[in-house]
């Protein structure tokens with residue numbers, strides 16, 4: 645039977661949109677060239693950093709706060725549907741520095757958020773170490789965002805995929821979409837790499853950093869670009885931190901089992917899937933300066949992947965082509981923004997059908 649909606653890409657955006665649509669009774673098929681969660685979404689640090697990621701007032705701030713507020717229910721709903729704990733923890737995020745001038749600069753970057761009603765706690769070095777005793781004596785202070793949180797992306801992707809499939813979404817792995825089929829100015833389906841044509845009432849492009857490469861999508865070349873991020877995983881016998889901590893040159897994301905992710909670079913080098921010696925050295929130098937005890941951690945895995953960067957922010961919802969919607973360009977905050985994006989895209993699909 646012809647699906648109502650075809651979703652191109654099975655990352656967090658494609659899976660979350662599929663879940664939202666399937667729950668609403670929409671027949672949805674996700675076309676993924678690899679397997680769900682193969683790319684950026686499983687590679688993410690998992691910081692739900694509505695405040696840490698906001699360095700100046702902008703309309704996007706309200707959207708980030710809205711999505712962060714949806715997260716607790718989103719995680720609970722996933723656990724109920726799948727029995728998977730996606731590691732959602734309202735752990736707070738610290739941003740710290742090593743001298744008073746840098747602490748002052750951090751306060752200047754984020755202090756405006758108090759006027760928007762969001763908590764920003766100014767930290768002395770002592771207070772920072774009282775919260776996180778493993779921080780270096782050299783830490784001079786910083787700020788704390790008590791409501792920012794974290795989640796475990798590989799578990800999240802597994803849970804959203806399982807939940808969407810259970811709700812009725814169909815996933816076709818190994819389906820490479822060459823182009824969106826447009827007839828009479830309207831999106832009517834897609835064409836796969838092998839020439840197969842699939843028809844649907846609407847098409848959602850959620851192909852991450854590859855979104856502008858899909859034929860027939862009204863995006864200029866380079867409108868969504870890959871911003872590479874590299875991560876080093878350290879293994880500790882017990883978790884050295886509870887909070888996410890941003891230092892100078894790195895951030896640290898703890899997991900309950902003692903892993904600590906050290907992230908991340910931000911590089912515009914195309915789709916080069918590499919982990920470089922320089923990045924590993926710089927990330928580890930920065931991490932060991934911030935938490936000296938990490939020097940005795942075991943080295944775990946390293947990886948890199950591609951944030952979908954769009955100048956001007958995420959591309960969410962309807963396009964100039966009727967029946968064609970976007971859920972892409974979330975850059976550093978796709979995990980944070982998944983719940984709000986899924987809601988908005990599903991609402992746009994349902995509104996067009998009404």
Ligand SMILES: Cc1cc2nc3c(=O)[nH]c(=O)nc-3n(C[C@H](O)[C@H](O)[C@H](O)COP(=O)(O)OP(=O)(O)OC[C@H]3O[C@@H](n4cnc5c(N)ncnc54)[C@H](O)[C@@H]3O)c2cc1C
Pocket residue numbers: 652653654655656657658675676677678679680681682683684685686687688689690691692693819820821822850851852853854855858872873874875907908948949950951952971972973974975976977978979980981
């Ligand atoms: C190192 C790193 C750290 C990050 N840390 C965080 C963080 O802490 N917090 C946060 O909120 N965000 C973080 N992000 C960003 C976040 O991961 C992304 O914004 C988000 O995962 C994007 O999701 P997506 O579904 O758009 O893309 P992807 O996860 O890349 O999914 C796109 C999917 O589309 C498929 N696809 C592409 N082209 C086609 C095609 N033609 N046909 C069929 N399928 C196709 C791909 O195979 C892929 O599975 C991080 C990213 C990186 C790389």
